[in-house]
Amino acid sequence: MDQISAMRVFVRVVETGNFTRAAKSLEMPKTSVTNLVQGLEAHLSTTLLNRTTRRVTVTTDGALYYERATQILSELDELDGSFSKSQSLPAGRLRVEMASVFADSVVIPALCDFYMRYPQIQLDIGVGDRLVDYIAENVDCALRAGVLSDQSLIARKVGELHMQTYAAPFYIENFGMPQHPTDLEVDHFCVGYLKAQAGRVLPMEFRRGDELLEVSPRYILSVNDSRSYVRAAVSGLGIVQTPFFVVEEAVKKGELVPVLPEWTRDPFPLYVVYPQTRHLSNRVRVFVDWLAKQLQGIARGPAARPGRARAAELATGKS
Structure with missing residues (x-):
């Protein structure tokens, strides 16, 4: 069993709440997700998840394992990133949410500059001003204006x-x-x-x-x-x-x-927000830094x- 892969799958099942959403967000067959979690439970000789026909809940051992697994995976990603930053450009898929006014007027017109810098990042931009389930929808970050009410999110102020x-x-x-x-x-x-x-x-x-x-x-x-x-x-x-x-x-x-x-x-303050459980990858970091520079021009007002x-x-x- 690939324990690291099994840990990642288990974490996604906990975060999304069921095997189907976890499989969809990981782009894996549901049977593979189920087999990896079962293999992890067999390896640990304990039950991590309680399964019913309607929902999946975390056992006491599962909650403890989830907490340590997220820390280990975050440290592993950070370790890999510290080497990859000096050897290659950030790469991979990045899911971002923002209101249409920012997508149309700020981000999309300047994206050629972003892709010139980071050609290996694939951006999926969700356009709208709606409630987002960051974990279930696998959203990496979102641009939000105004006072933030969701205290479960980590926020970086990027302008006004x-x-x-x-x-x-x-x-x-x-x-x-x-x-x-x-x-x-x-x-x-x-x-x-x-x-x-x-x-x-x-x-x-x-x-x-x-x-x-x-x-x-x-x-x-x-x-x-x-x-x-x-x-x-x-x-x-x-x-x-x-x-x-x-x-x-x-x-x-x-x-x-x-x-x-x-x-x-x-x-109005402008924030980039992301869930506390989501590791801030290099591709998120470079996008947020780039976005903050784009917003400087619009944040100063008519003067x-x-x-x-x-x-x-x-x-x-x-x-």
């Missing part, structure tokens, strides 16, 4: 997003320019951003000096995708609050103009972007 508020000229012609954030609850319409995890439309926040306001936007439309959010604003369906890089082209074309420019929003002057003209009605 500076937010501003925008509307279409068509909208302003029909509803006027809001004078205060509270106008968005009474006299104006916003486009609601529906957060799947929260199951509700997210509030808008505004800061002016020491004054901080949270506004529940009045809306006739809510969406759960950044592209649709901006498209709705360009169509005149309401006011939006979003990072400048997302609307930069629309601002340059005059499709959107800043509103309430004296009010800002506290920056550092070429569209700043045009945005100022539009906000004051000069064109």
